[in-house]
Amino acid sequence: MIEIHELTKRYGSVTAVAGLTFAVRTGEVTGFLGPNGAGKSTTMRVILGLDQPTSGTVLVNGKPPRAHAAPLRELGGMLDPRAVHPSRSAYHHLQALAQTSGIRRSRVDELIEAVGLSGAARRAAGKFSLGMSQRLGIAAALLGDPHTVVLDEPVNGLDVEGIRWIRGLLAGLAAQGKTVLVSSHLMSEVAQTAHRLIVIGQGRLLADTTVAELSAGHESLEDAYVSLTDDAVEYRAAVSTSQTAQTAEEER
């Protein structure tokens, strides 16, 4: 369960997320959509406790993300699959992460096999293809068998077999009663994997709905998404113009 209430995050003068409120339920896959720069990655970083909210609250399984005594049991995340030390092997990368929580070595082996990296586990992770890096990132996210899983663009760089694998994986995690939040740019992919949808634009909530609801009355989910976020893009242009004018005035 992820509960976000009135979340605002600013980086200097840039507001990435502005008063965002939504919840991600357990036992289903929730797709997280929005145009580039909408604030998806920022929101995910705050959910993982990597960035501090400027204001508002984020609760993961009832607690602030940094308050859990067994963090890998509560929350697994993958934001950037390349976030590994390039010359360390995939195996040692996972082993070091597992050791922080006293997770057994057998679990590391088990996950390497489960994500299909058995043949590459001893190779330097910096030499991995994007698809292999995604698999490693997913293995890291699932080390502690977490109740809540947050994945940013997990199908990027995966081949057809990999995409099918992710689909099955996400469905399996939801079936196990976990909370699953997945961002994606690929509408066809979201339509196949997610049940619920959170759509944001310009750091604000545009829709908290289901795939079926959003698609209703449109030819496809993609059409529905484009008509929903078109407004956000217009809105963004208006805001950024007035912000520029304001800054110019302040500078005078």
Add this chain to the structure above:
Amino acid sequence: MTSISYHQHGHHQPRAGAARVPAYALPQRVSQGRVIRAEWTKLRTQPSALWAGAASAGLTAGFGILYSLLREARPPHGAAAVASFDPTAISLSGIQLAQIAVGVLGAMLITSEYSSGMIRSTFAAVPRRLPVLWGKVAVALGAVFAMSVPAVLVAFFAGQSILAKVGLDISFGQPGVARAVLGSAAYLALAGVLGVGLGALLRNTAAAVTALFGLLFGLQLLAGMIPGSAGVTLEKFMPSTAGQAIASVHPDPGTSLGPWTGLGLFMLYGIVVLALGARRMSRGDA
């Protein structure tokens, strides 16, 4: 039915369509000791840090031997010069260079995580963050000390065997010698911790290395430029001058603090930098 039971037990999953990742029900919890173990795994699997460590040991022994050879060729002249001749410090002079290598090692334990993005994986596993910093301090301290002890012993014994040819050597059993030799290894371990602190504070290898040069060489040089006794007094309190008092068997009170006072002051500099680094690490965005 068969395939379902395979999935439940997590064995022999077919790759495509494998819907289930096996469950993990064993207890798990972050503790400082576990984070230290994890940091040790990272250190021993980070080639750049291992190279910096090897460079430090090589500089300690190699430069110590080189300088001993130089002093063998140019021994002191006159009673005063012979009286103030410190064969232990001469054989340990390699720590002047090794301190930079271990400082870089310490800094890289953190800066390499920021440059690669690994820090986000690390903080996702240890969201309270500071245990990571203490873990890196512990492994830097332990690894650098363990590596430096053999290096300073080699430097000392090789150096003395060279200086023995002109009768200027000293034995390990003489008062203050063992303290100077092993204390030099402790000095290097603390220089490694200073590097960790700078890494946490600056997050960038180039910036941390620059700051390291500034703290270990720059301040000493600046103080030395101040004319008269004020400059000499000030220089005593500069980080590397203070810390290296430990490497001298009979430190001259006029130009140097006592060995333990000096090392204590050096440690204090390290603690201040580390505290600033801890503040930045725990508060900021990753």
